Amino acid sequence: MKWRGRKGSANIEDRRGQRSTRAMRNPPGRSSGGRGARGGQFRMPRTKGGFVFLAIIVVGALALGVNPISLLNGSIPNSPANNSSTYQPQSNAEQDELVQFVSVVIKETEDMWGKIFADNSRRYDVPKVVLFSNKVRSACGAADASMGPFYCPADQKVYIDLSFYEQLRKQFGAPGDFAQAYVLAHEIGHHVQQLTGVLPEFNKARPRLSKIESNEWSVRVELQADCYAGVWAAYAGQEDLLERGDIAEALTAANSIGDDTLQKQMQGYAVPKTFKHGTSEQRKYWFERGYKEGNPAACDTFS
Ligand SMILES: [Zn+2]
Numbered sequence: 001m002k003w004r005g006r007k008g009s010a011n012i013e014d015r016r017g018q019r020s021t022r023a024m025r026n027p028p029g030r031s032s033g034g035r036g037a038r039g040g041q042f043r044m045p046r047t048k049g050g051f052v053f054l055a056i057i058v059v060g061a062l063a064l065g066v067n068p069i070s071l072l073n074g075s076i077p078n079s080p081a082n083n084s085s086t087y088q089p090q091s092n093a094e095q096d097e098l099v100q101f102v103s104v105v106i107k108e109t110e111d112m113w114g115k116i117f118a119d120n121s122r123r124y125d126v127p128k129v130v131l132f133s134n135k136v137r138s139a140c141g142a143a144d145a146s147m148g149p150f151y152c153p154a155d156q157k158v159y160i161d162l163s164f165y166e167q168l169r170k171q172f173g174a175p176g177d178f179a180q181a182y183v184l185a186h187e188i189g190h191h192v193q194q195l196t197g198v199l200p201e202f203n204k205a206r207p208r209l210s211k212i213e214s215n216e217w218s219v220r221v222e223l224q225a226d227c228y229a230g231v232w233a234a235y236a237g238q239e240d241l242l243e244r245g246d247i248a249e250a251l252t253a254a255n256s257i258g259d260d261t262l263q264k265q266m267q268g269y270a271v272p273k274t275f276k277h278g279t280s281e282q283r284k285y286w287f288e289r290g291y292k293e294g295n296p297a298a299c300d301t302f303s
Contacts, residue, residue, distance in 0.1 A: 133163070
Protein backbone atom coordinates (compact mmCIF):
# COMPACT_ATOMS: atom_id res chain seq x y z
CA MET A 1 0.00 0.00 0.00
CA LYS A 2 1.37 3.40 -0.97
CA TRP A 3 0.58 5.16 2.27
CA ARG A 4 3.83 6.96 3.02
CA GLY A 5 3.77 10.73 2.89
CA ARG A 6 -0.03 10.84 3.19
CA LYS A 7 -1.85 12.89 5.77
CA GLY A 8 -2.73 11.14 9.02
CA SER A 9 -5.83 11.30 11.18
CA ALA A 10 -6.17 13.65 14.16
CA ASN A 11 -8.37 11.09 15.89
CA ILE A 12 -5.76 8.66 17.16
CA GLU A 13 -5.67 8.29 20.92
CA ASP A 14 -2.30 6.88 21.86
CA ARG A 15 -2.55 5.05 25.17
CA ARG A 16 0.44 2.80 24.67
CA GLY A 17 2.59 2.50 27.72
CA GLN A 18 -0.23 3.62 29.98
CA ARG A 19 -1.25 1.42 32.84
CA SER A 20 -4.96 0.83 32.84
CA THR A 21 -5.24 0.01 36.55
CA ARG A 22 -6.07 3.51 37.72
CA ALA A 23 -8.71 3.94 35.08
CA MET A 24 -10.15 0.58 36.03
CA ARG A 25 -10.40 1.47 39.66
CA ASN A 26 -12.05 4.79 38.94
CA PRO A 27 -13.90 4.72 35.66
CA PRO A 28 -15.85 7.89 34.98
CA GLY A 29 -19.55 7.34 35.39
CA ARG A 30 -19.26 3.67 36.09
CA SER A 31 -20.96 1.95 38.96
CA SER A 32 -18.88 -0.29 41.12
CA GLY A 33 -20.85 -3.18 39.68
CA GLY A 34 -18.57 -3.01 36.68
CA ARG A 35 -15.82 -4.74 38.59
CA GLY A 36 -17.97 -7.82 38.71
CA ALA A 37 -17.67 -8.29 34.97
CA ARG A 38 -15.64 -11.42 35.11
CA GLY A 39 -18.04 -13.01 37.52
CA GLY A 40 -20.90 -12.34 35.18
CA GLN A 41 -22.59 -9.80 37.48
CA PHE A 42 -22.29 -6.86 35.19
CA ARG A 43 -24.56 -3.97 36.11
CA MET A 44 -25.09 -1.48 33.38
CA PRO A 45 -27.29 1.41 32.40
CA ARG A 46 -30.22 0.14 30.38
CA THR A 47 -30.26 3.20 28.19
CA LYS A 48 -26.90 2.58 26.64
CA GLY A 49 -27.69 -0.17 24.23
CA GLY A 50 -24.30 -0.67 22.70
CA PHE A 51 -22.75 -0.87 26.10
CA VAL A 52 -25.17 -3.53 27.19
CA PHE A 53 -24.61 -5.42 23.98
CA LEU A 54 -20.86 -5.59 24.16
CA ALA A 55 -20.78 -6.02 27.89
CA ILE A 56 -22.98 -9.08 27.58
CA ILE A 57 -20.68 -10.48 24.98
CA VAL A 58 -17.62 -9.84 27.09
CA VAL A 59 -19.18 -11.29 30.21
CA GLY A 60 -20.56 -14.33 28.44
CA ALA A 61 -17.38 -15.01 26.61
CA LEU A 62 -15.18 -14.65 29.65
CA ALA A 63 -17.43 -17.02 31.53
CA LEU A 64 -17.10 -19.59 28.79
CA GLY A 65 -13.38 -19.09 28.44
CA VAL A 66 -13.88 -18.06 24.84
CA ASN A 67 -12.22 -15.13 23.23
CA PRO A 68 -14.73 -12.33 23.73
CA ILE A 69 -13.76 -9.75 21.21
CA SER A 70 -13.69 -12.27 18.44
CA LEU A 71 -17.46 -12.19 18.76
CA LEU A 72 -17.47 -8.69 17.45
CA ASN A 73 -14.51 -8.42 15.20
CA GLY A 74 -13.54 -11.72 13.74
CA SER A 75 -10.14 -12.20 15.12
CA ILE A 76 -8.51 -14.61 17.41
CA PRO A 77 -8.91 -18.19 18.49
CA ASN A 78 -8.15 -18.82 22.12
CA SER A 79 -5.09 -20.96 21.61
CA PRO A 80 -2.00 -21.29 23.79
CA ALA A 81 0.02 -19.52 21.09
CA ASN A 82 -2.33 -16.62 21.51
CA ASN A 83 -0.27 -14.89 24.13
CA SER A 84 0.08 -11.20 23.55
CA SER A 85 3.57 -11.13 25.00
CA THR A 86 4.68 -13.32 22.10
CA TYR A 87 3.79 -10.55 19.74
CA GLN A 88 5.63 -7.42 20.65
CA PRO A 89 6.87 -5.22 17.85
CA GLN A 90 10.64 -5.28 18.01
CA SER A 91 11.66 -1.67 17.96
CA ASN A 92 10.38 1.81 18.55
CA ALA A 93 11.03 2.69 14.93
CA GLU A 94 8.77 -0.15 13.82
CA GLN A 95 6.10 0.94 16.26
CA ASP A 96 6.31 4.53 15.06
CA GLU A 97 5.89 3.40 11.51
CA LEU A 98 2.86 1.32 12.42
CA VAL A 99 1.30 4.28 14.21
CA GLN A 100 1.83 6.39 11.10
CA PHE A 101 0.31 3.65 8.98
CA VAL A 102 -2.77 3.33 11.17
CA SER A 103 -3.17 7.07 11.22
CA VAL A 104 -3.09 7.33 7.41
CA VAL A 105 -5.55 4.46 6.92
CA ILE A 106 -7.95 5.99 9.42
CA LYS A 107 -7.71 9.38 7.71
CA GLU A 108 -8.59 7.76 4.40
CA THR A 109 -11.62 6.07 5.97
CA GLU A 110 -12.67 9.43 7.44
CA ASP A 111 -12.44 11.04 4.01
CA MET A 112 -14.43 8.31 2.30
CA TRP A 113 -17.18 7.89 4.86
CA GLY A 114 -17.38 11.66 5.33
CA LYS A 115 -18.14 11.97 1.63
CA ILE A 116 -20.62 9.11 1.55
CA PHE A 117 -22.50 10.40 4.57
CA ALA A 118 -22.52 13.95 3.14
CA ASP A 119 -23.90 12.62 -0.15
CA ASN A 120 -26.75 11.21 1.92
CA SER A 121 -27.23 14.50 3.79
CA ARG A 122 -25.80 13.07 6.96
CA ARG A 123 -22.79 13.89 9.05
CA TYR A 124 -20.12 11.29 9.63
CA ASP A 125 -19.16 11.52 13.28
CA VAL A 126 -15.57 10.31 13.20
CA PRO A 127 -14.61 7.64 15.70
CA LYS A 128 -11.50 7.75 17.84
CA VAL A 129 -8.97 5.00 17.39
CA VAL A 130 -7.27 3.98 20.62
CA LEU A 131 -3.81 2.45 20.44
CA PHE A 132 -2.95 0.47 23.54
CA SER A 133 -0.41 -2.01 24.78
CA ASN A 134 -1.42 -5.15 26.66
CA LYS A 135 -4.47 -3.89 28.53
CA VAL A 136 -7.04 -1.21 28.00
CA ARG A 137 -10.23 0.02 29.57
CA SER A 138 -13.10 0.86 27.25
CA ALA A 139 -16.70 1.86 27.91
CA CYS A 140 -17.46 -1.76 27.01
CA GLY A 141 -15.22 -3.13 29.74
CA ALA A 142 -11.62 -4.09 30.19
CA ALA A 143 -9.85 -5.71 27.30
CA ASP A 144 -6.42 -7.13 26.68
CA ALA A 145 -4.33 -7.56 23.60
CA SER A 146 -5.19 -11.23 23.16
CA MET A 147 -8.75 -10.25 22.32
CA GLY A 148 -7.69 -8.58 19.11
CA PRO A 149 -8.91 -5.26 17.75
CA PHE A 150 -12.50 -4.33 18.54
CA TYR A 151 -15.10 -1.62 18.24
CA CYS A 152 -16.91 -0.40 21.32
CA PRO A 153 -20.32 1.07 20.46
CA ALA A 154 -20.72 2.69 23.89
CA ASP A 155 -17.81 5.10 23.39
CA GLN A 156 -17.68 4.79 19.60
CA LYS A 157 -14.00 3.97 19.60
CA VAL A 158 -11.90 1.37 17.82
CA TYR A 159 -9.29 -0.31 20.04
CA ILE A 160 -6.14 -1.94 18.75
CA ASP A 161 -2.92 -3.22 20.23
CA LEU A 162 -0.40 -2.94 17.42
CA SER A 163 1.13 -6.29 18.34
CA PHE A 164 -1.97 -7.79 16.73
CA TYR A 165 -0.41 -7.16 13.35
CA GLU A 166 2.48 -9.43 14.11
CA GLN A 167 0.02 -12.05 15.22
CA LEU A 168 -1.91 -11.59 12.00
CA ARG A 169 1.27 -12.23 10.10
CA LYS A 170 2.63 -15.13 12.12
CA GLN A 171 -0.30 -16.95 13.64
CA PHE A 172 -2.89 -16.31 10.95
CA GLY A 173 -0.51 -16.38 8.02
CA ALA A 174 -1.88 -13.08 6.72
CA PRO A 175 1.07 -10.75 6.06
CA GLY A 176 1.10 -7.44 4.29
CA ASP A 177 0.11 -3.90 5.07
CA PHE A 178 -3.17 -4.20 3.26
CA ALA A 179 -4.19 -7.09 5.48
CA GLN A 180 -3.61 -4.65 8.32
CA ALA A 181 -5.62 -1.96 6.57
CA TYR A 182 -8.48 -4.41 6.07
CA VAL A 183 -8.68 -5.08 9.81
CA LEU A 184 -8.96 -1.34 10.50
CA ALA A 185 -11.47 -0.75 7.71
CA HIS A 186 -13.57 -3.62 9.09
CA GLU A 187 -13.65 -2.09 12.58
CA ILE A 188 -14.50 1.31 11.09
CA GLY A 189 -17.30 -0.55 9.28
CA HIS A 190 -18.76 -1.38 12.69
CA HIS A 191 -18.70 2.30 13.56
CA VAL A 192 -20.61 3.05 10.37
CA GLN A 193 -23.13 0.39 11.45
CA GLN A 194 -23.44 2.14 14.77
CA LEU A 195 -24.28 5.39 12.95
CA THR A 196 -26.69 3.79 10.48
CA GLY A 197 -28.53 2.00 13.27
CA VAL A 198 -27.58 -1.55 12.30
CA LEU A 199 -25.66 -2.22 15.52
CA PRO A 200 -28.17 -0.54 17.86
CA GLU A 201 -30.97 -2.55 16.25
CA PHE A 202 -29.11 -5.82 16.72
CA ASN A 203 -28.37 -4.84 20.24
CA LYS A 204 -31.99 -4.06 20.99
CA ALA A 205 -33.19 -7.32 19.49
CA ARG A 206 -30.67 -9.56 21.18
CA PRO A 207 -32.59 -10.30 24.38
CA ARG A 208 -35.46 -11.72 22.30
CA LEU A 209 -33.23 -13.85 20.10
CA SER A 210 -32.24 -17.44 20.54
CA LYS A 211 -28.54 -18.15 20.49
CA ILE A 212 -28.74 -19.47 16.96
CA GLU A 213 -30.74 -16.47 15.75
CA SER A 214 -28.30 -14.15 17.45
CA ASN A 215 -25.37 -15.89 15.75
CA GLU A 216 -27.06 -15.61 12.37
CA TRP A 217 -27.65 -11.92 12.90
CA SER A 218 -24.08 -11.47 14.05
CA VAL A 219 -22.81 -13.08 10.85
CA ARG A 220 -24.80 -10.58 8.78
CA VAL A 221 -23.36 -7.70 10.82
CA GLU A 222 -19.80 -8.98 10.42
CA LEU A 223 -20.12 -9.66 6.71
CA GLN A 224 -21.49 -6.18 6.18
CA ALA A 225 -18.42 -4.77 7.94
CA ASP A 226 -16.26 -6.87 5.59
CA CYS A 227 -18.17 -5.47 2.63
CA TYR A 228 -17.65 -1.93 3.94
CA ALA A 229 -13.94 -2.70 4.19
CA GLY A 230 -14.11 -3.73 0.53
CA VAL A 231 -15.83 -0.46 -0.37
CA TRP A 232 -13.01 1.34 1.33
CA ALA A 233 -10.46 -0.74 -0.60
CA ALA A 234 -12.12 0.45 -3.82
CA TYR A 235 -11.76 4.03 -2.58
CA ALA A 236 -8.10 3.38 -1.74
CA GLY A 237 -7.70 2.25 -5.34
CA GLN A 238 -9.20 5.51 -6.61
CA GLU A 239 -6.84 7.41 -4.34
CA ASP A 240 -3.92 5.54 -5.92
CA LEU A 241 -2.99 3.89 -2.63
CA LEU A 242 -3.06 0.31 -3.86
CA GLU A 243 -0.12 -1.74 -4.97
CA ARG A 244 -0.07 -5.05 -6.74
CA GLY A 245 -1.00 -7.80 -4.29
CA ASP A 246 -2.85 -5.57 -1.84
CA ILE A 247 -6.32 -6.97 -2.49
CA ALA A 248 -4.90 -10.49 -2.28
CA GLU A 249 -3.46 -9.62 1.14
CA ALA A 250 -6.88 -8.52 2.37
CA LEU A 251 -8.50 -11.67 0.98
CA THR A 252 -5.90 -13.85 2.66
CA ALA A 253 -6.69 -12.14 5.95
CA ALA A 254 -10.45 -12.51 5.43
CA ASN A 255 -9.90 -16.17 4.66
CA SER A 256 -7.74 -16.78 7.71
CA ILE A 257 -10.33 -15.39 10.14
CA GLY A 258 -13.36 -17.19 8.75
CA ASP A 259 -15.20 -19.14 11.44
CA ASP A 260 -14.83 -22.50 9.69
CA THR A 261 -11.10 -22.02 9.18
CA LEU A 262 -10.54 -20.88 12.77
CA GLN A 263 -12.60 -23.69 14.26
CA LYS A 264 -10.93 -26.36 12.16
CA GLN A 265 -7.59 -24.97 13.23
CA MET A 266 -8.57 -25.06 16.88
CA GLN A 267 -10.61 -28.22 17.23
CA GLY A 268 -10.32 -30.04 13.92
CA TYR A 269 -13.92 -29.52 12.85
CA ALA A 270 -16.41 -26.70 12.34
CA VAL A 271 -19.87 -26.22 13.86
CA PRO A 272 -21.78 -23.88 11.50
CA LYS A 273 -24.55 -22.90 13.93
CA THR A 274 -21.92 -21.41 16.24
CA PHE A 275 -20.48 -19.16 13.53
CA LYS A 276 -20.64 -15.48 14.38
CA HIS A 277 -18.61 -13.95 11.59
CA GLY A 278 -19.18 -16.11 8.57
CA THR A 279 -17.12 -18.69 6.76
CA SER A 280 -13.89 -17.87 4.99
CA GLU A 281 -15.73 -18.03 1.66
CA GLN A 282 -18.42 -15.63 2.88
CA ARG A 283 -15.91 -13.18 4.27
CA LYS A 284 -13.94 -13.15 1.04
CA TYR A 285 -17.13 -12.88 -1.00
CA TRP A 286 -18.42 -9.82 0.84
CA PHE A 287 -15.08 -8.05 0.92
CA GLU A 288 -14.72 -8.60 -2.80
CA ARG A 289 -18.27 -7.53 -3.48
CA GLY A 290 -17.71 -4.25 -1.66
CA TYR A 291 -14.46 -3.81 -3.56
CA LYS A 292 -16.00 -4.48 -6.96
CA GLU A 293 -19.11 -2.37 -6.42
CA GLY A 294 -17.39 0.45 -4.54
CA ASN A 295 -20.71 1.37 -2.98
CA PRO A 296 -22.06 0.62 0.48
CA ALA A 297 -25.49 0.07 -1.07
CA ALA A 298 -24.04 -3.22 -2.34
CA CYS A 299 -23.51 -4.34 1.26
CA ASP A 300 -27.03 -5.42 2.15
CA THR A 301 -26.25 -8.65 3.94
CA PHE A 302 -29.68 -8.65 5.56
CA SER A 303 -32.01 -9.32 2.66
ZN1 LIG B 1 -16.32 -7.33 13.21
